[in-house]
Amino acid sequence: xxxxxxxxxxxxxxxxxxxxxxxxxxxxxxxxxxxxxxxxxxxxxxxxxxxxxxxxxxxxxxxxxxxxxxxxxxxxxxxxxxxxxxxxxxxxxxxxxxxxxxxxxxxxxxxxxxxxxxxxxxxxxxxxxxxxxxxxxxxxxxxxxxxxxxxxxxxxxxxxxxxxxxxxxxxxxxxxxxxxxxxxxxxxxxxxxxxxxxxxxxxxxxxxxxxxxxxxxxxxxxxxxxxxxxxxxxxxxxxxxxxxxxxxxxxxxxxxxxxxxxxxxxxxxxxxxxxxxxxxxxxxxxxxxxxxxxxxxxxxxxxxxxxxxxxxxxxxxxxxxxxxxxxxxxxxxxxxxxxxxxxxx
Amino acid sequence: xxxxxxxxxxxxxxxxxxxxxxxxxxxxxxxxxxxxxxxxxxxxxxxxxxxxxxxxxxxxxxxxxxxxxxxxxxxxxxxxxxxxxxxxxxxxxxxxxxxxxxxxxxxxxxxxxxxxxxxxxxxxxxxxxxxxxxxxxxxxxxxxxxxxxxxxxxxxxxxxxxxxxxxxxxxxxxxxxxxxxxxxxxxxxxxxxxxxxxxxxxxxxxxxxxxxxxxxxxxxxxxxxxxxxxxxxxxxxxxxxxxxxxxxxxxxxxxxxxxxxxxxxxxxxx
Numbered sequence: 001x002x003x004x005x006x007x008x009x010x011x012x013x014x015x016x017x018x019x020x021x022x023x024x025x026x027x028x029x030x031x032x033x034x035x036x037x038x039x040x041x042x043x044x045x046x047x048x049x050x051x052x053x054x055x056x057x058x059x060x061x062x063x064x065x066x067x068x069x070x071x072x073x074x075x076x077x078x079x080x081x082x083x084x085x086x087x088x089x090x091x092x093x094x095x096x097x098x099x100x101x102x103x104x105x106x107x108x109x110x111x112x113x114x115x116x117x118x119x120x121x122x123x124x125x126x127x128x129x130x131x132x133x134x135x136x137x138x139x140x141x142x143x144x145x146x147x148x149x150x151x152x153x154x155x156x157x158x159x160x161x162x163x164x165x166x167x168x169x170x171x172x173x174x175x176x177x178x179x180x181x182x183x184x185x186x187x188x189x190x191x192x193x194x195x196x197x198x199x200x201x202x203x204x205x206x207x208x209x210x211x212x213x214x215x216x217x218x219x220x221x222x223x224x225x226x227x228x229x230x231x232x233x234x235x236x237x238x239x240x241x242x243x244x245x246x247x248x249x250x251x252x253x254x255x256x257x258x259x260x261x262x263x264x265x266x267x268x269x270x271x272x273x274x275x276x277x278x279x280x281x282x283x284x285x286x287x288x289x290x291x292x293x294x295x296x297x298x299x300x301x302x303x304x305x306x307x308x309x310x311x312x313x314x315x316x317x318x319x320x321x322x323x324x325x326x327x328x329x330x331x332x333x334x335x336x337x338x339x340x341x342x343x344x345x
Numbered sequence: 346x347x348x349x350x351x352x353x354x355x356x357x358x359x360x361x362x363x364x365x366x367x368x369x370x371x372x373x374x375x376x377x378x379x380x381x382x383x384x385x386x387x388x389x390x391x392x393x394x395x396x397x398x399x400x401x402x403x404x405x406x407x408x409x410x411x412x413x414x415x416x417x418x419x420x421x422x423x424x425x426x427x428x429x430x431x432x433x434x435x436x437x438x439x440x441x442x443x444x445x446x447x448x449x450x451x452x453x454x455x456x457x458x459x460x461x462x463x464x465x466x467x468x469x470x471x472x473x474x475x476x477x478x479x480x481x482x483x484x485x486x487x488x489x490x491x492x493x494x495x496x497x498x499x500x501x502x503x504x505x506x507x508x509x510x511x512x513x514x515x516x517x518x519x520x521x522x523x524x525x526x527x528x529x530x531x532x533x534x535x536x537x538x539x540x541x542x543x544x545x546x547x548x549x550x551x552x553x554x555x556x557x558x559x560x561x562x563x564x565x566x567x568x569x570x571x572x573x574x575x576x577x578x579x580x581x582x583x584x585x586x587x588x589x590x591x592x593x594x595x596x597x598x599x600x601x602x603x604x605x606x607x608x609x610x611x612x613x614x615x
Contacts, residue, residue, distance in 0.1 A: 074529065100503060103485060103502060104489070104501070107485075111494070112493065137359075137480065137483070141366060141445075142586070145582060148580070187499050188529050189529065191529065191530055192527075193526065195525040196524070209612060268541065269524050275393075275542060285608070285612075312597060317593050318593070319590040327599070327604055331601035336604075336605040339605055
């Protein structure tokens with residue numbers, strides 16, 4: 001019989017579980033119900049009591065490693081915490097949220113326990129055995145796999161399950177069992193986060209729409225000149241009025257590294273595709289991008305896709321977008337921004 | 346003051362991203378149709394790691410750089426013809442399966458064993474580099490597992506920058522959620538750094554570097570040890586191309602005003 005452990009951790013505030021952790025809790029509850037297995041939830045946080053408050057209605061056994069050392073996302077401390085939770089739970093299946101914090105340590109923990117890990121899991125299924133669905137070759141090939149070896153760690157992609165919406169303090173109050181750990185010498189200190197200023201942050205994972213800017217924005221226009229400044233204003237104007245997240249093609253970001261005139265707010269973090277992110281948004285609008293495979297693999301989880309391109313034979317027209325507008329993105333974006341501003345006013 | 350570093354870059358090779366991929370199932374499990382004849386490139390994120398490693402080594406005289414790729418010998422030779430012209434390194438190839446379907450734990454075991462046996466490697470100076478994910482399996486776990494096997498417990502993933510200090514410690518920027526970087530300071534080597542894109546452009550081909558590298562690359566390829574990768578209980582139930590093909594509507598005859606109006610309505614619709 002399987003025993004399921006869901007590993008969770010606190011968010012940046014330290015007093016609540018991260019959204020991805022709550023999604024993993026949902027996945028754990030569903031799996032436990034389906035295969036009639038006991039469910040344990042492990043918490044890593046500075047203050048586990050506050051973080052566990054929403055979990056009381058799960059009915060699961062709650063284990064926690066807590067203390068000031070676990071406020072920071074750091075390999076050495078997180079690995080011993082997760083290892084201790086797994087040993088205490090005696091889990092055969094360990095569900096782990098695919099956050100940067102746990103993605104950093106999950107494989108190492110699996111190795112310490114003599115277990116195995118599969119990552120980027122998008123769905124769990126199977127009738128006889130547990131089967132996990134994931135993508136290979138940067139979202140170009142989809143596979144369903146299973147493992148006979150235990151413990152089996154499954155790192156779940158974010159936004160593939162609904163976040164568990166337990167009511168704080170509701171249900172049967174559960175005792176949190178503290179799991180003691182011995183910290184190894186810590187050689188790494190987390191000194192903080194570096195992010196663009198609030199109004200300059202263009203990556204918004206929770207946005208409904210993704211706007212992708214391709215290299216065409218920096219190409220010569222019909223007047224024989226490049227209009228990078230105007231392009232930047234149009235793109236930022238769209239982001240302001242819609243709250244969209246901004247993605248970019250690799251070629252556009254690379255132009256900046258090579259010292260060419262570029263959109264100053266773009267960094268490698270904006271990159272979507274083969275060497276970039278694969279975000280999840282309900283809608284996506286591509287502008288000035290050819291829509292070839294290395295780029296479009298980053299759009300695998302974008303629901304409704306539209307593109308503006310001057311090329312009627314671009315990649316988007318070959319079954320990769322729902323609607324392709326054959327047009328110059330400059331005037332279209334300008335008109336669109338004006339309409340959005342008017343609507344907002 | 347320069348720090349002497351021993352940097353090992355782990356890398357795989359992947360089909361050129363522009364190639365069409367079609368999965369097939371053979372006697373040893375799933376694979377890519379005609380994978381051995383598809384043009385291959387060094388894994389993109391691992392390539393970023395290699396360029397960052399070379400830059401770091403160049404700024405710290407006395408440092409050494411090893412490239413440890415795993416792949417079929419013939420494909421490695423093809424890829425090295427290009428990679429060798431970029432930056433100087435010592436090649437330690439492993440002759441093994443290409444592709445994303447072998448188990449990452451087995452890959453890590455082979456890599457760790459090879460690195461542990463590198464002649465002249467001082468583990469107290471070791472920075473283990475690689476891509477934070479590959480463009481094949483994309484699991485993002487191989488480097489961690491190699492680090493664990495080598496007993497390295499300072500690990501960083503999604504790295505975009507490392508700033509080495511005079512005392513050997515370094516500041517590292519890792520990608521975290523929401524377009525931000527986590528800033529950490531590590532006391533120094535040994536450490537594992539899984540690179541995202543970093544900040545360097547791809548170096549231009551340098552024939553002199555290429556000639557110097559090729560003197561050692563060909564003998565190294567001939568001596569490449571063969572690796573057998575265990576399945577570790579991994580079973581593929583199905584491997585397939587995604588079925589989703591969109592019925593694209595191509596709009597050619599609308600004015601910018603009309604397109605803008607249609608898009609604004611689309612954006613506002615739930």
